[in-house]
Amino acid sequence: MRASLAVLALLAAAACTPVAPYQRGYLARPDMAMEPAQAGTAKALEKTYSAKEAAFGGASVGGGGCGCN
């Protein structure tokens, strides 16, 4: 348990190189967004999969339900 905590903390330290506020040019790219599709594409895709699978959700709350036959 402690060992795994230490490993996690070390990983976090190693993975996080300091990023200044002015070094965000790449992070601001559209393909770096958590939702890489446009809003319309993302909504259509989510419905396509969730109507056929048991798993749902994960990214947000408040989307509401559907009959989804």
Add this chain to the structure above:
Amino acid sequence: MDTMHSRAIALALLLAGAGGAAPARALGPGGALPAIAAPRLADASSRLALGELRGSVVYVDFWASWCVPCRQSMPQLDAFYRKYRERGFRVVGVNKDVAKADAEHFLARVPVSFPLVADPGDAVARAFDVQAMPSGYLVDRKGVVRYVHRGYTAETADELRREIESLLGDGR
């Protein structure tokens, strides 16, 4: 064994802390305008040295196409530049885009007339230790930083107008 794990955790936390800490040398009011030169955005073979601007009231603005408030700040800075230029006001825009094309697309939509420089190695941003985007540094005629603006809202414009007028010496 237990102490070894504890040490590992302590070390890891120390490293994590050191990685996240910001250097305590942010340029603020009272500091001197860094004597640094940077290549011009339009023509990298020509350089602009901030030291050459001594004697003018200077606003050094860090901006980028991906910075949302910059859409507001850039045209307003351009308006200030046009209005007060005759009285000795200068603006230098330091671009922080990673691709020059991004900056060019932004400028095609939001054209400005003041000089712009690139900062590919972050030397200028580091010299000012920029803490936010956009960041603007208003420097008096003696080369002393008098006001720092981090972020940009409608209030920033009003404050900036008063500050420029007071530094130009005939504000009232």
Add this chain to the structure above:
Amino acid sequence: MAATEDAEEGRRPRAPLAALTQAALALPIVLASARAGAAQVGEVGFAALGYKERGLIKVTEPVLWGRLQVDDVWEFEASGALDIVTGASPELVTNLPGTPVQSVTGASINDRRRTAQLRAKRRFGDFSLSVSRAVSNEEDYHSHAFAIQGEADLDQHRTTLAIGLGKSNDRVGSSIDPALDERRDTREYLAGVTQVLSPLAVVQSTLTVTRGKGWFNDPYKSTLTFYPDEILPVLFADRRPDHRNAVAWLTRYRRHFPGASGTLQADYRLFRDDWGIRAHTLELAWQQDLGERWSIRPALRYYTQGAADFYSPVVPRPRPEVLSSDQRLGAFGGLSPSLRLVLRLENGLTVEGTAGYVHDAASLRLGGGGSEAFTTLRAVYGILSLSRAF
């Protein structure tokens, strides 16, 4: 473009969806009238989806959305969509041919679903608060959802923490049983962290807990089982527990490679619920720049799930309290490759075309053990999306 969308939507007035949709469509007008004052950025967009599997055609037309950001303080988002589903829906699982099979009834479904969503976000320095409202209406299902979410930016926006609360009050009906009118109420809790790892990498991890109560039975599904020692078969209507508590843990990683002008996008979701379902979803994508305007994004999505405790394609003896032969609750896996082409023009116009293939099969389940009665699904879809930024 906005004017034609307006006219399009105007032909289908329906409250309260109409009101929400009108608000979405009013965004460009607000934008134009207030432009002189505060700094505003935003976008309006339109998307259409076509989906086809054997015997079932689904069209989402149109998805309209708008987003408006005022002064880096307020942000408004609105969207509306109309889904049209036509074709046959699988309704009965029977072991009449010997082994259980899913039979598709001849009855054609023609379902229309209207949805709308509104969100307002206010920024207070490093904190932000957003509220959202979503409405969805179809002949046999009505949903009203509400959510509130707070975010905190820490350490010069390198770390963002999010917590959210949502609730959804739904009404379940049935087009074949007009008497059916039952409630399904859901509460959602969200906690997430987004961490900038380097100037080239960012990771987000979000945990969502859902607690649902009410009617979960599917009125269109039933199981018809023949026993070798009985003359009459047993017909068992789909019956599920009256609650469903689930946990979804989604982690998303983005890493840009400047040398290759490409970005790796990796998403993993772990899902568990108290129906006994465990599912994993992994999506890997690479978005490659092709010059300044074009980019291409090949992606592969893999999904695998275990069956619900009460899933069975035949009615066992003695008859259980809860039983469903709905194959979406069975054990299966799915592979879905897709390809997206994106065109971004300097004037703010973005065109996105996505084509994908869905293949769900019992044999694709991770580690084997897929449900034998699962009918393999093969489907294709295409999405075209257009947006204009201001």
